[in-house]
Amino acid sequence: MSGPRPVVLSGPSGAGKSTLLKRLMKDHEGVFGFSVSHTTRNPRPGEEDGKGLNNLPMLLGATLLPVADVFSSETSFSCPNESEPTEKRLRDRQTETEESLQKRLEAARIDMELSKEAGVFDIVIVNDDLEKAYEELKEILNEEIKKVQEAK
Numbered sequence: 001m002s003g004p005r006p007v008v009l010s011g012p013s014g015a016g017k018s019t020l021l022k023r024l025m026k027d028h029e030g031v032f033g034f035s036v037s038h039t040t041r042n043p044r045p046g047e048e049d050g051k052g053l054n055n056l057p058m059l060l061g062a063t064l065l066p067v068a069d070v071f072s073s074e075t076s077f078s079c080p081n082e083s084e085p086t087e088k089r090l091r092d093r094q095t096e097t098e099e100s101l102q103k104r105l106e107a108a109r110i111d112m113e114l115s116k117e118a119g120v121f122d123i124v125i126v127n128d129d130l131e132k133a134y135e136e137l138k139e140i141l142n143e144e145i146k147k148v149q150e151a152k
């Protein structure tokens with residue numbers, strides 16, 4: 001039996017990657033490790049203590065293509081449906097200056113265009129509805145989660 005694989009969750013800023021990951025890790029304590037592997041932003045509070053990757057590493061990328069290039073195995077991509085909610089989400093989150101917000105929005109627009117190219121991602125999760133997106137993500141990872149739980 002092969003061991004658990006790294007899981008890459010990539011997508012534009014505001015897509016909901018952190019939200020989905022935090023919930024997944026909370027619901028499956030000890031199953032996932034976490035690494036902000038490739039991102040253009042500074043770490044947020046709590047992200048620096050990512051010591052000890054456990055069993056199934058989750059890698060979070062905010063820049064789409066390099067992450068997809070490095071991990072060609074299974075790459076998930078979560079995104080909101082339109083650009084309007086992205087801006088609202090990021091403004092509501094209150095983590096950005098106006099300058100960094102504008103940079104994020106521009107990068108998100110480019111990421112969304114690139115993501116439409118066939119073959120960039122194996123799996124696409126559209127995070128319009130958080131509950132639905134979370135259920136989808138859990139379903140996709142179910143087999144890997146079981147592997148880790150059985151190995152314990």
Ligand SMILES: Nc1ncnc2c1ncn2[C@@H]1O[C@H](COP(=O)(O)OP(=O)(O)OP(=O)(O)O)[C@@H](O)[C@H]1O
Nearest residue numbers: 013014015016017018019062089093127128129130
């Ligand atoms: N489906 C959703 N509907 C509405 N708001 C959402 C949804 N998913 C996440 N959010 C909210 O959108 C904001 C951005 O989400 P989050 O921080 O998870 O994005 P991210 O992809 O990790 O962004 P970044 O790459 O900038 O770190 C958060 O405030 C979060 O609560």
